[in-house]
Structures are given as structure tokens and as C-alpha cells.
Amino acid sequence: MQQLNQYTNLFGLKSLYKRLLGLAAFGVVVLLLPLVVKDLYYLEILFLCQYYVILACSWDILAGFTGNINFGHAFFIAGAGYLGAVLNLNLGWQPWLTLPLGAIVAGIAGLVVGTVTLRLKGPYFAAVTFCFGTLLYKWFMVSSKFLGGEEGLSGITSLTNSPLMNYYFSGVFMLIVILFLYLLAKSSFGIVLRSIGENELACEGSGINTTYYKVVAFVISAAIAGMAGAMYAHMQMHVGPEMAHDSLSMLVLMMAVVGGMGTIIGPIIGAYLLAITNEALRFLGEFRLLIYSGAVVAIVLFAPKGLLEIFTQLFRRVAGQARRN
């Protein structure tokens, strides 16, 4: 019950319309930002932010709602990315073909992997997903020239004609994903997912086929991640084995955890925070990741619901104070 309240009571805004308004406001900001930010360097960083948001949100669909932590999200991201690259370089397929195909193939892969693994309990599922991710990485590393081996593949067609258009593409993609997620969460499907996360046994006792719901969530999660991966491949015009590396999976996980798993705004915050501080703290070099992992440890220990929860509590306390005065 408390979870449901947390969800409906976000920032004290109870009505659906206020939330959609918030999303619309955010959308407007995203779309108008390039008028203020002209520097291509910043635009690229913002592209990354939006890309990370898509990854974190897609991860969160399964992990945040149902509690099944996926340690191998990079499997779908890199898989679809490489697929898009190969199709592009060998068959000349353009982004408008490779992206949807990436989503479909990733979705199918999610279906296959999910069906056989989601009947397992949490830690085993987590371990198997890690294995899939690492297997793909190792396979890419030792692969022949066709998949580029350690170097990866280069010379992929660019996503759009300019960095500005890239930004808009990912921005619109991101907004659509957020909207989709929000509607999903509000639907009965989303409620079932949440209840699975709260107490899977009780759900099964109520006659719900939890595996089915988990698999569908996993498929959606994989499809979105796959499409994002293909998008990234075109944007970077290069794919490499590092796209499948467990550090990317972990980064996605950390973004969602730091921001707040299971909420939609949480991964958004986590993703923007990570991408921006990644750049802002570039002078710290490798210490950045040290700070992140330290932050994740701290957050899991002291504020498991993530930064979003901290903000919401703060907001409520301030609002409560104001009301009393």
C-alpha cells in the first residue's frame, strides 16, 4: 500500500493530469534546449543523457517493478547494436530499418532468454543474465573480422545529418519511452508487475501467471534497449565489444538504483546525473566511477529507494512546513 501511495503521491501531485503536465513541461524543455545550448559538445552530452535515460528506464521496467535484477542489459543493447552495424555495413540498411529491426530481434531474444530464465529465483536470474552479457562480450572479442574482434566495426551510417538532429531524435525517442512507461505503469499490467515485485508468492496464489508477466516485461525491456543500442551504433558510427561489457550493464543498473528503482522519474534522474557528472568530473579520471560505486553503496545502505525518495521526502517536509506556517 505504501508503495502505491509513493507512486500516486509523487511530489505531492496526485492527479494524473498534473503528472502528464509535468512530463509535457519536461518534454518542452528538452525540445527547446538546443535554442539555449548551441555548443555541439554539450549537445552530444545531452544526447548521451537521453540515451542513458532510455537504457535506465528500459532496465527499470523489469527490475524496478518486479524486482528481478538483470545484470546483463548490455546483452540486448550491444546485440542489437552489432546487428544494426552488420546489416548497415553489409547490406546497406539505413537507420530507419535497423532500429526497428534491432528492437524486434532484441525483443525476440528477450522472449527466448526470458522464457527459460524467468522461472528461476532472483539471484539465479541475475546470474544467468550476467552470463549472457559476458558471453556476448567474449564472443565479440574473439570474433573474426566479420564482427570486428577487439576493434569492433566502424564506418556505420550516421543516424541523422547533424548532431542537432541526433539530439532531437534521441530526445523524442526518450520522451516516447517515458510516456509509454508511464502509461504502462498506470495500466493493470503495471499494477500486476508491481505486485509481483511486492510479493510474488501472493500473486501466484491469486492465480496470476507471474512468469508470463515477467517475460512480457522482459521483452519490452529488451526491445527498447535494443532499439537504443542500434541508435547509439549509428550515432557513434562505430560498435565495439565494450558495448557488451558488464560495466555498461552495471552502469545502467547504478543509474536506476541511484535515481530510484521502480519509479519512472528515478531512472531519469539517475541517468542525467550520471551522464552529466561523468563529463563534469572528467578531470577526476577514474575516480568518477569510484565515486559512483561509492554512491550506490551509500544509497543502497541508507536510502534504498534512491534519490527520488530523498527529494520527495525533502519536498514533503518543506511543503508541510509551509502549510503549517
Place this chain on the structure above:
Amino acid sequence: MTTLLNIAILGTIWGAVYSLISVGFTLIFGVAGIINLSHGAFYMLGAYLAYTFITVLKINVVLSAVMAVVIVAVIGMIIDRFGIRRMRDRHAYVLILTLAISFFFQELIYGIFGSYGKSVESFMVGEIVLGGVNISYQKLLTLFIGAILVILLWLFIKKTRTGKSISAVSQNKDAALLVGIQYERVYLMTMGISAGLAAVAGVFIAPILEAVPTMWSFPLFKAFAIVIIGGLGSLGGAIIASLLLGYSETAVSMLFSANYSDMVYLVAIILVLIFRPNGLIGKKVSRA
């Protein structure tokens, strides 16, 4: 013929190393019911502490090894007491926490030591030739120490009172409490032992493999594969499965290519979990 002997000997040696790592892992799972994803970090810390003490500070080998193991055991206990203990009921968070801790140590090590592999001198230089196969003394020493420690652990758990309390808690922690066993203390001790064993593996492997900041993930997931195959909480199962993995990896490495040997455990986890979720030998259930 030499290949077969090679596989037998090297496989056993690696089996011993994996035993050291996985026995602690399965112990923690059997006793505390948690999957400790920072286990690999203990191995890594053992290796890097060995490097720091032996190569950088030039401290005597035996003293260095002991110090490294003790320090890592203490770190493990701190993680248990202040980290995992708060989260025991929420397993998903334990996974994330311990994984984040591993990552944290990876970055810490990377920051302090850099990404280039650090090597440590062998504790005993030289090698013997057994049936046409060259085996370094270091590897033999590892096998020897590994076997002794595992046997000691087994004796400790089966014969001593403290060891039996560990067994009791793994069977039923509330019942253990009823007979006067403080299970939190047992968890702490188990964590210390587990971390210490992993550190021993790290210390002895340091001269054989290079130490790199990412070296925590493969022992962790190999231990996972071993524990799944051997059955969670089963000491004997872990040892047998460790040997199995040691042999299969060496065989794959000799017969195909060293690149593929690193994938054996990954494939093993996937196959076992899909087809025999209850493990090949063990008792605990892994199905949802």
C-alpha cells in the same frame, strides 16, 4: 598422452584454486542464505595485498600472505556487519549492494594501482617435471595449501563446536537460536572464513596470473557456476564441481583454444539453470 596428463594435473591445480574460492561462497549461501557478489573482490584484494606486501614493501612472503588474508577477512566481516546485516530481508538489495562493493573496490584498485597487470614473484622458484609435464613449484604449492585448507575447513565444521554451530545455523537459524547459538555471530564468522579463503586463493594466484582491477568478476561467477552445479550449501559438492570445472577448462584450453576456456563456466551456468535448476547434486531449490 602428455595432453591427458597435462589436463589431469593442471585441472587438479585449478580445481584446488576454485575450491578455495567456491567453498567460501557456498558456505555463505548455505549459512546466511545470501549470494555475496563481493566474494570475487576478496580474491582480488588478496592478490593486490600480496602484491603490495611482497613486491612493493618487500615483506617476507609468509608474513605477507598471513597479513593479506587476515586483512581481507576483516574487510569481509565489516561488510557483513555494517552492510549486509541491514539488508538481510531484501535480497535484491543485497545483490546490488555487494555488486556495487565489488565495483567500488575495482575502481579503488584501479585508482591506486592502475590498469596494468601487477605481478608477484613466485614463492618458490623452479619446477618439476612429471611425466613430461612441467609444473611450477608455485602451482604445486597452491594445490597443497588449497587441499590442506579445504580439509581443515571440513574438519572444523564437522568436528569442532564452533564449526557445528555454523552447520546448525545453515539448517535452521531459529532453531539454532533456541539452543543458544547467536546466528548473527555465526554469519560474521562465516563471512570472515569465506573472505579469508578467497584471499588465500588470490595470494597464491598472484604469482601465476597478473593482478588486474577487473579480476574479481571471473572468480565470482565461476564460484557461482560451481556452487550451482555442486549444490548450494554443499561443501563436498563445491569441491567436486570445482574439480570438474578445473578439468573442463583445462581440457578446452588444450584441445581448442585458451579463449574458449573462459566461456566454459558461463555456458555451464546457463545450461544447468535451464535444464536442471536444482543443480546436479545439491539440495536447495533454485526454481521460483
